[in-house]
Amino acid sequence: MRLSRYFLPVLKENPAEAQIVSHRLMLRAGMIKQAQAGIYSWLPLGYKVLRNIETIVHEEQVRAGHIPMLMPTLQSADLWRESGRYDDYGEEMLRITDRHGRDMLYGPTNEELITDIFRSHVSSYRDLPLTLYHIQWKFRDEIRPRFGVMRGREFLMKDGYNFDVDKDSALHAYNRHMVSYLRTYERMGLQAIPMRADSGPIGGDNTHEFLVLAETGESEVFYDSAILDLKFGDRVVAYDSREECAEIVREWTTPYARTDETHDPALFDAIPEERRKTSRGIEVGQIFYFGTKYSEPLGATVQNAEGKAVPVHMGSHGIGVSRLLGAIIEASHDDKGIIWPEGVTPFHCGIVNLKQGDAEADTACETLYAALTAIGLEPLYDDRNERAGGKFATMDLIGLPWRITVGPRGLKNGVVELTSRRTGESEELTSELAVRKVAEIYGKTG
Ligand code: P5A
Numbered sequence: 001m002r003l004s005r006y007f008l009p010v011l012k013e014n015p016a017e018a019q020i021v022s023h024r025l026m027l028r029a030g031m032i033k034q035a036q037a038g039i040y041s042w043l044p045l046g047y048k049v050l051r052n053i054e055t056i057v058h059e060e061q062v063r064a065g066h067i068p069m070l071m072p073t074l075q076s077a078d079l080w081r082e083s084g085r086y087d088d089y090g091e092e093m094l095r096i097t098d099r100h101g102r103d104m105l106y107g108p109t110n111e112e113l114i115t116d117i118f119r120s121h122v123s124s125y126r127d128l129p130l131t132l133y134h135i136q137w138k139f140r141d142e143i144r145p146r147f148g149v150m151r152g153r154e155f156l157m158k159d160g161y162n163f164d165v166d167k168d169s170a171l172h173a174y175n176r177h178m179v180s181y182l183r184t185y186e187r188m189g190l191q192a193i194p195m196r197a198d199s200g201p202i203g204g205d206n207t208h209e210f211l212v213l214a215e216t217g218e219s220e221v222f223y224d225s226a227i228l229d230l231k232f233g234d235r236v237v238a239y240d241s242r243e244e245c246a247e248i249v250r251e252w253t254t255p256y257a258r259t260d261e262t263h264d265p266a267l268f269d270a271i272p273e274e275r276r277k278t279s280r281g282i283e284v285g286q287i288f289y290f291g292t293k294y295s296e297p298l299g300a301t302v303q304n305a306e307g308k309a310v311p312v313h314m315g316s317h318g319i320g321v322s323r324l325l326g327a328i329i330e331a332s333h334d335d336k337g338i339i340w341p342e343g344v345t346p347f348h349c350g351i352v353n354l355k356q357g358d359a360e361a362d363t364a365c366e367t368l369y370a371a372l373t374a375i376g377l378e379p380l381y382d383d384r385n386e387r388a389g390g391k392f393a394t395m396d397l398i399g400l401p402w403r404i405t406v407g408p409r410g411l412k413n414g415v416v417e418l419t420s421r422r423t424g425e426s427e428e429l430t431s432e433l434a435v436r437k438v439a440e441i442y443g444k445t446g
Helices: 021-028 044-063 077-083 111-121 167-187 225-229 242-253 265-269 321-331 359-374 388-398 408-412 431-441
Strands: 032-036 039-042 074-076 094-097 103-106 130-139 154-164 192-196 206-213 219-224 257-259 276-291 301-303 309-311 313-320 349-353 379-382 402-406 416-420 426-429
Touching: 021 032, 021 321, 039 044, 044 130, 044 154, 044 167, 044 321, 074 077, 077 103, 077 111, 111 130, 111 154, 111 313, 154 167, 154 321, 167 192, 167 206, 167 242, 167 276, 167 313, 192 219, 192 242, 192 276, 206 219, 206 321, 219 225, 276 321, 313 321, 349 359, 349 388, 359 379, 359 402, 359 408, 359 431, 379 388, 402 408, 402 431, 408 416, 416 431, 426 431
Parallel strands: 192 257, 349 379, 349 402
Antiparallel strands: 032 039, 074 103, 094 103, 130 154, 154 313, 192 206, 206 276, 219 257, 219 276, 276 313, 301 309, 402 416, 416 426
């Protein structure tokens, strides 16, 4: 993409309404624009990152054997009356009446709708296990929407639902989700710690939240610092293996890690003092096992191996897709702007032309642009007639992890400059080598 043709409405000033750094930087970098309280338009740069996050979520869900689909945002109130949650959900639910006077709602979650699909089509244990998921907008009429996309009213969620013949199989689905979530967040450059939590309006006693440590997080968390040493890495998981998934879950749930809702001071005090940590965290996901809470009232049963009709055991599993942008920025920024992890960056590499209009510099930039594009990378080429300082400031603000700077002085010596946004370190090298290095970083063959 050439910056002169892109739509990147960056703001010079700090927007007064933004109280936390991620909100400020998302507005300043031209990623989002508030449409109403807690409702945002996703401008091209923000939309690109949102899509990258979605792609990682999809890939990891499919890897775990879960099946993508799409349900609508608007749901019928009747289904929620069947489950008993229509009145329970309270004022967070946005209720709508259509022209025929039918009660509808903008879905805050989809347990009822997916259970309705299941009961219409599945009747035998032979069709299980089954996990269906989608990535769809949700609406919760939060009393205090704040911090930009962190606590929105309209927000994008990946929500998945498992259907199993008995509790043991459903607990395997729970473990499988925990494992796939660990991998998902790590690919986004995040350390998200699973913590024992409270289940709230979704229900059940088995639930973990995934928290990214950050001062601006809304949850208070207590943990054993030993958990920070755990890395998922590139281990290959046999997701169908109950033992393997259970073992990974054991690894991550053995060190103490809880939110204030489930905190147990006696257990916490048993941890060696130097490892006892209290902090704040951003909840980027939550998994639940709630057994037959929805399948019983909605009559979602299957015939088990003995030919008996039993209600299916279910769980639901959510990732805060739009919230993740905020969480990643909270975890990865400096005073100049965002620092995108390579896994989610909107463009792989910036190209800064220090002397636009200089034939040699223009040609070198075009050649770099073509070479990076040819190996499947997406560069953002700042081809505007701007001062170098302004170009650097924009690149730093929008946070591309790598920048190639091209200017007449370097070109005289046959070199360009490759700079890491994270470390600020630069090296001079030929254009070809710069392309090869960037290709290597992203695992492409240049
Ligand atoms: C699990 C999937 C559920 O709704 N039902 C379907 C279950 N869980 S949850 O914890 O309530 O939400 C899942 C994740 O969505 C994000 N989230 C939000 N993101 C932005 N703004 C909000 N107002 C908001 N509310 C929830 C969180 O990341 C949460 O973990």
